[in-house]
Structures are given as C-alpha cells and as structure tokens.
Amino acid sequence: MASTDADYAVWLRGIEKQFPGVIACAGADLWVRPGTIHALLGENGAGKTTMVSVLSGVYRPDGGEVWVNGQRRFFQSPADAIAAGVGMVYQEFRLVPTLTVAENIVLGAAPGLLRSAEIEERVAELSAAYGMAADPTRPVWQLSMGERQRVEILKALWRNASVLVMDEPTAVLTPGEAAELGLTLKAMAEDGRSIIYISHKLDQVVAFCDEATVLRQGKTVATVDDLDDVDLSSLAEMMVGSSGGGYVQRPPALEAGPEVLALQGISALNDRGLPALADINMTIHSGEIVGIVGVSGNGQKELAEVVTGLRQPSQGRVTFKEQDVTEASPADRYRLGLAYVPEDRIGVGLAPKMSVVDNAVVRSYRSQRRGLMLVMAKCVQFCQDLVERFGVRAGRLHDPVAGLSGGNLQRLLLGRELAEQPAVLVAAQPTRGLDVQGVAAIQSHLADQRADGVGILLISEDLDELLALSDRLLVMFEGRVVAEYGPDVTPRTVIGEAMAGQVRA
Amino acid sequence: MIRPVLARRERVVPATQAAGFVLGVVVALILGAILLWVSDHSPAEVYERMFDSAFKGTDSLSRTLERATPLALTGLSVAVAGSMGLWNIGAEGQMMAGAIVATGVAMMADGLSGPLLIALMMVSGVVGGMALMIGPALARSHLRVSEIITTLMLVYVAIRVVEWLETGPWKDPESFGFAVIEPVPEQAALPGLFGRANIGMLIALGLLLVFWLAVSRTAWGYELRLAGSSPDTARYAGVSLRRKVLTALLLSGGIAGLAGAVQLTGSAARLESGLSNGYGFAGIIVAALALMRPSGVAVVAFVFGAVQVGGQSIQTLGVSSAIADILQAMILFGALVAVVFFNYRIQWSGPGGGSSIAESGEPDLAGEVA
Structure with a gap:
C-alpha cells in the first residue's frame, strides 16, 4: 500500500471485544481512506456493529487501537468520538419529533446564543451544499423516513464530522430516496469526508461504495480496494465463505425417511410489514438435514419463525406430521415434536x-x-x-x-x-460466535440427531458448516428459494452467484 | 483520562447487598447530622429521639408497624406490576377506590357481625382497586397505552370522587354541617394486636408470604418471572404476554385496593379524601428499594415506617417539619443509591478496557443515575 498509516481517516487495528458468552470481535482491522465511501460487510454477528460502536465511542474495546485522522484515540463516550469528528447515523433515528429540523440539528451543539433565524439559515446552507432538501423550520414528526435520515446526516455535518458511519441506511428508504442518498454520500466524499457504509444490500454497496472490508466471525477476512474490480457473487461468497467451520465428517447418506414437515406456498411479512417470504415450498424428511444458505436479511429469520409458530404467515400452509399446524402456537408445535434453537439464543x-x-x-x-x-x-x-x-x-x-x-x-x-425427542429441529445459526470446541460439539450433536431420525432445518451463515452437514442445500434470495443443490459438492462460486440472485440454469 | 464508570457486577452477593444498604443509610445519617448541626440542633439528641420513637418499647414499635402495614401492601402492589416491568404509579388512587367500595358495602351491610363484615369489606377493597385498574390494564395489554400515565391520572379521579361523596350523596346527616362521611360501623374496626398495631399487619405479612410462594414456587409465578425478565422467551415458551400483563396489573390494583380497605378499617375512622395519605406513592419507593421482591418489601416497609414515625417525633424537639422531611428524604435517598451499588460497582477506567453501563443495555435503576 502506498499510503502510510497517518493518511487513513480511520484505522481500527486488531480490535477485540467480548460480551458475556459471545466473542464479537477477535482482532478485526478496518482502514478507511479519506474521501471514500467504505462498505463494511459481513453477516449478522460478524462484528460490524461492534466495530463501528468502538469507533463511535459506544463500546470501549478489550484490545486494539483506534486511530482517527492520524491520531490515536481513547474514546470514553460517544461525545468524545463526536468531538474527534466521528458521526454516526443509527438505523433507529434519534430525533425529537416535536422539535424542528434546525432545533434537532443544533440540539446539544448550539453555538452559544444564536437567534433561531440565524441557525435556520445556516442549516439551510448546509443542506443545500450537499443537495439535501430539508426545510429547517418544519417539525420532525411531519417528515418522511428519508427526510429524517437527512436530518441525522445534517446533525453529524453540523458537528463537523469528517467520518460518517451509516448503519443499514437504506433499510427504511424508498428506492428513490436510496438513490438520492447515494448522491449525497458521493458529494460528501468528494468534499474529503469518509463514509463507512454498513449494508446487506450488495447491489447498493457496489453502486455506492469505493472500497470494502469484509468481516467474518469477528475478524477481517478480506479487503477490497476497488469495488469496481469485483462482482456481486464474489462479494457474497466472501461474506459466507470458508471458515474451516465443518468439524464433523459428513454422516453417511441415509434412506430418506418419511416427510415430517412441509411448507406450501408460504408468504410472510417482516417486522416492518414488508414482504419477507414469497411463495416458499419445501419439505423436510426424517433423518435429513436441510441447509438454508443466503446473505442475511433474505428471509431466513422469518422462515424459522414461520415454521416454529412465532410468526404468522400471510399465505400458505405449514404441515407437520401430516397435521395442519399453520395456526398452532409455538408451545403446541413443541408438544407435537417441533423443537427450535433460535438465532437469538439469549433473549429468545x-x-x-x-x-x-x-x-x-x-x-x-x-x-x-x-x-x-x-x-x-x-x-x-x-x-x-x-x-x-x-x-x-x-x-x-x-x-x-x-x-x-x-x-x-x-x-x-x-x-x-x-x-x-423431537421429530424436527429448526436450528438457526447454532454455532455462530462459539469457540472451536463449541462448534464441534454442536455440529456432532446435529449429526447424531440426524442419525436418530430427526429432520433438521439448519439455517447458517457458515457455508462450510452447511456443506459439511446438509443433505440438501437451499439458497434463499429476497424471500424466495432460488436454488436447491444435492449432497454432491457444488462449487462455491455457483452457490455464491445464487446467493446474489444470479441462478445458473 | 482516568475516571470512574459504573460497571455491572458479575455476581451479586447478598452480604454485599446488606452491607451496601447499611452503608448508604449511614452516609445519609452523617450528612443529616451536618444539616442538623448547621440548623442548631444536637444531632445525637435528634437521632436518639428518632430511634426511640420508632423502636423503643411496644408502643413505639406498634406505631412503626401501623405505618408499615399500608406501605407493605402498596409496596407489594407496585412490586407485583414491577416484576413484569410495569409501573403502577396509581396505587394511591386504587387505595381510595378500594376504600370507597368497602365503605359502600359497609353502609349496605352494617347489620352483619364483625368478622363477616370485615371479610366482606376486604374483598370489596380488592374489587374496588381492581375496578380502577381495569381501564389501564386493558389499555396496556391490548393497545400498549402506557400504564404509568393512566394509573397516575386515575389517582386524581378517585380522590375527587371521595370529595364528591363527602359533600354529596354520602354526607353524614349528623355531622353538624361538616362535609364528612359517616364513620364505618364499630364492629368493622380491625381487631388490635398491641398498642396501635392491628391485624392488618398480619394480613399484609400473610399476603407477602403468599406472593413470595406464588412467584417463586408455582408455575404461574414461573411464567410471570419469565414474561417479566425476557418477554420473547416467554412467547417462545407459549406464555400469553397479554394475559400476564393483564393479571399482573389487576392483581397490583387489587392489592392496593386491599390496602385502602385495611387502612379504612384499621387506622382511619371513616372514608375521607386524606385516607390514602401518600402511602400509595410511597409504595413506589418501597418497591424500588426492595428490588421488586416480596421479601424485600417487608423489610423496606418496616424501615420506611420507622423513618416516618421518627421524622414526625423529632418535631417535638423543635426541629422544623421541613428539616424533618429533608432528613427522611436523605435516608431514603442514601438507601436508593446503595441499591445501585447492589448491581454495579465503580471501576476506575483509563484508556481502553472495561465495559460500561451503556453497554449492558438494561433499563435499570442505575441507568437513570448514569
């Protein structure tokens, strides 16, 4: 690399952070050059949010160094990070609905005694400079989600942020608003500011961002200096790629047992009320492991919840042991023999x-x-x-x-x-964040259960684990099952393409 | 760059809890001594009087217990809701509602024998408290309307209803024009135990015991604890959150209503707008200090009762009521701060390392302090 460390806008070096029961970051690195839009990629739990929380002073790292604009920093609070020029736009906006746009922007950072007219004028100048239409006199409760996000960005700019962190910024936006956001970010980058952009939407990442860092299991596994050089499928593959995560020998193939679980034409909405699953059809037989792979946020979580009864499908039927259980409660399904290891092991x-x-x-x-x-x-x-x-x-x-x-x-x-002794086990991310022994123990339990005739729906972000354990592998993309592969080893590149929505005929 | 942060304790040791509690109160007493000294009183004399009036001799003790009884009931009321993460701020009003219904029943059934009438009035108290809670409980469980606001607002409704009854329909015709309600029938007075203590105290103790058992030893209590501590886990286990919220709030209202009936038949002569006397609001402090546990409620209510009795008695030494109130508040505040240190410890934090309160993400008492 041509530049020296001091040239980086952000340099997070060997960040370590542990929470009770989970290793969130295990020596992850992140370099961001000034004037670039940098994508931070990785599956849920890969450590992205922890990394940016360290950068924005919300967490203090257990180990590692934080450098911002060439200076080592020891942030004790978000206020320290803001003072050092790090601004954060959270997924959940932190605005006071009854205050005006201008009032929200200067809240906590008002420059002495300024008249509100003067502040409003300066806010208007700032928003015009980056092509963000925002009337400073309007109360925030009247604004759309996209407009509220602009207020959050203006808040950071008002505080002179040279680094802006955006967590899933387009999740709440309409496609039109997302495109506008892209232009705003580009204008800010041209102005010399750096943007760290967290998203699962790979097409937007490729469209908006200049460079990328990929995290997996708390470590940096890939950096991309120029996103023009890579395509969607290789990005998807990097995110779930090889972890050396399969610790068990693939158990010998078994005669397919009787069908125990079937989904017919299942559609469902997510927590925001947007379509998350569309016309899912699948079956699980006793004694087989069906693996679900996909970039997270493509409906895996909702699928597990619909099967186990925590989410009602908007359409379709769930059949368990030849019984229609579409309306059955989670407890009833468990009594019938449907067990569930949820993704959120703590809290759910x-x-x-x-x-x-x-x-x-x-x-x-x-x-x-x-x-x-x-x-x-x-x-x-x-x-x-x-x-x-x-x-x-x-x-x-x-x-x-x-x-x-x-x-x-x-x-x-x-x-x-x-x-x-359940008949079906739904296991969502059962080995995520575990140490090697933990992973091996859980995987061998799954293999044993399969041998005992349990049908297992295994949802994982670890492709190695899925390839090692699954009898069949289903690829999910935008709420649909877009491909199905048999037990023979399918090239990763083919799976990667399917995860990016490009299915080879 | 080194500064103190509150760090969550990995383990909470009961002995540390007790020590922290005592330490908090002692610090408050020392600060109080300074206040007394500055205002020209002898701290030793004042504290001695406080202690004697609350604990010395059966008469003093009975006064403390008389105060502790409604505090224990309203404390339990708030704690039952609190164990589900809900705040019943309106125990004051539910007390009144309980007392209103109990009075109404006593007026209709004053021919009954004592025990029967008392039992009937207790049940009426529960019904009254629950009745005032039905609205907030349903609004919370079905529409997610904040129970904090609704329960609080109904306090004033309940008190105004009593004022209306006093001046209107229930005005005692033999009161020589005073706007008072006729006293409850003589046979409805709760039997005394010793001094000013009456069997209301046993009712409170019994109820605390029942709740402690129910919460820690029954499947119902298990579901309540599960729903309170981790709602998503409860949903996953097939517990209806809606029903749990509803029952916890209704029970909370019922217990506060019972406190009203106990107060009516125990210490007060008649239903009046001052009957609840702040006990309902004080119950919030009792429950918070008791960390929402029934066992804690008993201890805290007793101490709280003693502080109130002591605070009143020192006014006979010429200590102004304002200073007495400050003293009471300081003792409670000291205990409240101590509660924070049950769960958190101070950590001197330099660059890097350590996890702060901001990370635990739990809306705890300490969350507001930090």
Whole structure:
C-alpha cells in the first residue's frame, strides 16, 4: 500500500471485544481512506456493529487501537468520538419529533446564543451544499423516513464530522430516496469526508461504495480496494465463505425417511410489514438435514419463525406430521415434536437473568407441576440430567444463566430442545460466535440427531458448516428459494452467484 | 483520562447487598447530622429521639408497624406490576377506590357481625382497586397505552370522587354541617394486636408470604418471572404476554385496593379524601428499594415506617417539619443509591478496557443515575 498509516481517516487495528458468552470481535482491522465511501460487510454477528460502536465511542474495546485522522484515540463516550469528528447515523433515528429540523440539528451543539433565524439559515446552507432538501423550520414528526435520515446526516455535518458511519441506511428508504442518498454520500466524499457504509444490500454497496472490508466471525477476512474490480457473487461468497467451520465428517447418506414437515406456498411479512417470504415450498424428511444458505436479511429469520409458530404467515400452509399446524402456537408445535434453537439464543431461547434451572425447564415446566406448585426438585433433576447429558459446564444451577460461556449456553439450549425427542429441529445459526470446541460439539450433536431420525432445518451463515452437514442445500434470495443443490459438492462460486440472485440454469 | 464508570457486577452477593444498604443509610445519617448541626440542633439528641420513637418499647414499635402495614401492601402492589416491568404509579388512587367500595358495602351491610363484615369489606377493597385498574390494564395489554400515565391520572379521579361523596350523596346527616362521611360501623374496626398495631399487619405479612410462594414456587409465578425478565422467551415458551400483563396489573390494583380497605378499617375512622395519605406513592419507593421482591418489601416497609414515625417525633424537639422531611428524604435517598451499588460497582477506567453501563443495555435503576 502506498499510503502510510497517518493518511487513513480511520484505522481500527486488531480490535477485540467480548460480551458475556459471545466473542464479537477477535482482532478485526478496518482502514478507511479519506474521501471514500467504505462498505463494511459481513453477516449478522460478524462484528460490524461492534466495530463501528468502538469507533463511535459506544463500546470501549478489550484490545486494539483506534486511530482517527492520524491520531490515536481513547474514546470514553460517544461525545468524545463526536468531538474527534466521528458521526454516526443509527438505523433507529434519534430525533425529537416535536422539535424542528434546525432545533434537532443544533440540539446539544448550539453555538452559544444564536437567534433561531440565524441557525435556520445556516442549516439551510448546509443542506443545500450537499443537495439535501430539508426545510429547517418544519417539525420532525411531519417528515418522511428519508427526510429524517437527512436530518441525522445534517446533525453529524453540523458537528463537523469528517467520518460518517451509516448503519443499514437504506433499510427504511424508498428506492428513490436510496438513490438520492447515494448522491449525497458521493458529494460528501468528494468534499474529503469518509463514509463507512454498513449494508446487506450488495447491489447498493457496489453502486455506492469505493472500497470494502469484509468481516467474518469477528475478524477481517478480506479487503477490497476497488469495488469496481469485483462482482456481486464474489462479494457474497466472501461474506459466507470458508471458515474451516465443518468439524464433523459428513454422516453417511441415509434412506430418506418419511416427510415430517412441509411448507406450501408460504408468504410472510417482516417486522416492518414488508414482504419477507414469497411463495416458499419445501419439505423436510426424517433423518435429513436441510441447509438454508443466503446473505442475511433474505428471509431466513422469518422462515424459522414461520415454521416454529412465532410468526404468522400471510399465505400458505405449514404441515407437520401430516397435521395442519399453520395456526398452532409455538408451545403446541413443541408438544407435537417441533423443537427450535433460535438465532437469538439469549433473549429468545434463554432468559439471561433467570437461573440455569429456570432456563432448562422453559419447555417442560408444565410437566414439572404438582397442582399449582412447580416441583423444584423435579426441575433441578431435569436440569441436572441435561447438564450431564450434553456436557454443559454450568457452575451453580441457581445462578443466572448469563454467566455461562457461549458454548455452554448453546449446549444447554440445544439439550433442552432435544430433551423430549423431537421429530424436527429448526436450528438457526447454532454455532455462530462459539469457540472451536463449541462448534464441534454442536455440529456432532446435529449429526447424531440426524442419525436418530430427526429432520433438521439448519439455517447458517457458515457455508462450510452447511456443506459439511446438509443433505440438501437451499439458497434463499429476497424471500424466495432460488436454488436447491444435492449432497454432491457444488462449487462455491455457483452457490455464491445464487446467493446474489444470479441462478445458473 | 482516568475516571470512574459504573460497571455491572458479575455476581451479586447478598452480604454485599446488606452491607451496601447499611452503608448508604449511614452516609445519609452523617450528612443529616451536618444539616442538623448547621440548623442548631444536637444531632445525637435528634437521632436518639428518632430511634426511640420508632423502636423503643411496644408502643413505639406498634406505631412503626401501623405505618408499615399500608406501605407493605402498596409496596407489594407496585412490586407485583414491577416484576413484569410495569409501573403502577396509581396505587394511591386504587387505595381510595378500594376504600370507597368497602365503605359502600359497609353502609349496605352494617347489620352483619364483625368478622363477616370485615371479610366482606376486604374483598370489596380488592374489587374496588381492581375496578380502577381495569381501564389501564386493558389499555396496556391490548393497545400498549402506557400504564404509568393512566394509573397516575386515575389517582386524581378517585380522590375527587371521595370529595364528591363527602359533600354529596354520602354526607353524614349528623355531622353538624361538616362535609364528612359517616364513620364505618364499630364492629368493622380491625381487631388490635398491641398498642396501635392491628391485624392488618398480619394480613399484609400473610399476603407477602403468599406472593413470595406464588412467584417463586408455582408455575404461574414461573411464567410471570419469565414474561417479566425476557418477554420473547416467554412467547417462545407459549406464555400469553397479554394475559400476564393483564393479571399482573389487576392483581397490583387489587392489592392496593386491599390496602385502602385495611387502612379504612384499621387506622382511619371513616372514608375521607386524606385516607390514602401518600402511602400509595410511597409504595413506589418501597418497591424500588426492595428490588421488586416480596421479601424485600417487608423489610423496606418496616424501615420506611420507622423513618416516618421518627421524622414526625423529632418535631417535638423543635426541629422544623421541613428539616424533618429533608432528613427522611436523605435516608431514603442514601438507601436508593446503595441499591445501585447492589448491581454495579465503580471501576476506575483509563484508556481502553472495561465495559460500561451503556453497554449492558438494561433499563435499570442505575441507568437513570448514569
């Protein structure tokens, strides 16, 4: 590289950050040159948000260095980062709806006693300079999402941000607004500012950005100096690419068992009320692992939720063991034999503040009752059995579960779901963020369950894991299953293209 | 660049909790001593009087317990809602609603024998408190309307209803023109235990015990704890959040209503607009200090009761009521700060390292302090 370190607008070096049970960053690097739009790519949980949170002073790193404009920084708070010229535009806007655009922009950074007319004039100048139409006198509650985002950007510019971080900026925008945003960002880059752009929408990344860094499992796995040199599918492949993540031998092929789960014409909306799944048809037989691969945000999460009953489909039918369960509750489905290891193991799968015992009986507490009372001895016994059977190192069973390591949390969760011999297991990102032993343990449990005749829907962002474990691999793109591959090894490039929506005939 | 940050404790040790509590109160007493000294009072004398009036002899103790009884009930009321992450700010109003219905029933059934009438009035109190809570509870569970606002607003409605009853339909014809409601029938007075303490105290203790058991030992309580601590996990486990929110709020209202009935039959002679006397609002502090646990509510209510009795008694030493109020507030504030240190410790943070409160992302008491 021609430039020296001091020339970088942002240099995050060897960032390490650990949360209880999860390693978010394990020595990740990020270099951003001045005057560029830099895409920060990676799957959910790859460490993108943690990296920018370190840069914007929200988190302090456990290890590593933060350099901004050639100076090493030790941010203690977002205010420190703002003072150093780092601005952040969050996905959820942080605006006061009843205040005007100008008032929101200067809030907390008003230059002494200025008359509001003067402020409004200066805000108008600033917005005109970057081609952002924004009436400074309008209250924010009257604005569209796109306009609110402009206010957030203007807020950062008002504070003289030389680095602007944007987290999924187009998620809330209409296509027209997204295109306008692209122009604004380009104008800002031409002005010498740097933009860090986090997005899953690869087509927009290629259209807007100059360079890219790809994170996977808390590490930087690829940097792209010129995005014109790469195509969509190789970017997709880099994001999910090789992790060395398959630790088990592919179990021998089995006779396909009877069909246990079927989705027919399933469509569903996401939390924002936008279409997330469109006409999904799939079946799972007993004793097979069906892998789901795709760039995150293409409907995988919603698929798991529709199958397990946490999300109602807008159309279609879910059949489980020849029974229509489309309307059945998550608990009813579990009783029928449909187990679920959710993507959010803490907060959905497990209640972090409750004890190990309490968490162990989330599925079975109804059968540990005598009259109204919950028989604690039975609960403890049940938990003890789980802990032993699945090798959970749990410490004291009455302590909060949040004290366990990530691998042990997942063993406990998986063990609980498997305790009552389910017919189908839906496992979403079951090995994400785990250490090597944890990954190996979880993968071998999955393989064992398959051998015992459990049908498994495995949703993962680790292509190696999917290739190692799956009997069939389905590729999701924009809420549809766009390709299906058999157990033979399919070239990664072909899968990468399918993930980017380019299916080879 | 080194400065203190609050860091979440990995483990909360009960012994540290107790020590922190005592330390917080001691610091407050020292600061209070300075205040007293500056305002020309002898701190030793004042503190001795406070202590004696609250604890020395059965009579003093009974006054403390008399105060602690409604505090324990309203504290439990707020704590039941709080265990689901909900804030019942309107226990004050629900107390009134409970007392109104209990009074109405007593007027209609004053021929009944004591125990029967008392039992009937207690049930009416619960019904009254729940009735005032139905609106906020449904609005919260079905429309996500903040229960904080609705419960608070209804406090003033309930108090105005009492004022209307006093001057209008329930005005005592034998009151020589004073706007008061006739006293509750004699046989409805709660039997005394000793001094000023009555069996209302046992009702409160019993209810705390029942709730402690229900929350920690029943499937219902398990679901409540699950829904309160991790709503998505509860949904996943098949617990109806809507129903849990509804029951927690209705129970909360019912308990506050019971507090009204206990106050009516125990310490007050009649229903009047001053009957709730701030106990409902004080219950919020009790529940917060007790970390929303029934066991904690009993202890905190007792201490709170003692502080109130003590604060009143020192006025006989010439301490102005303003200073007495400040003193009470400081003691509670000291305890409240101590509660923060139950869950957080100070960490001197230099460059890099350490996780701050901002990262835990939990809306805790300490969240507001930081």
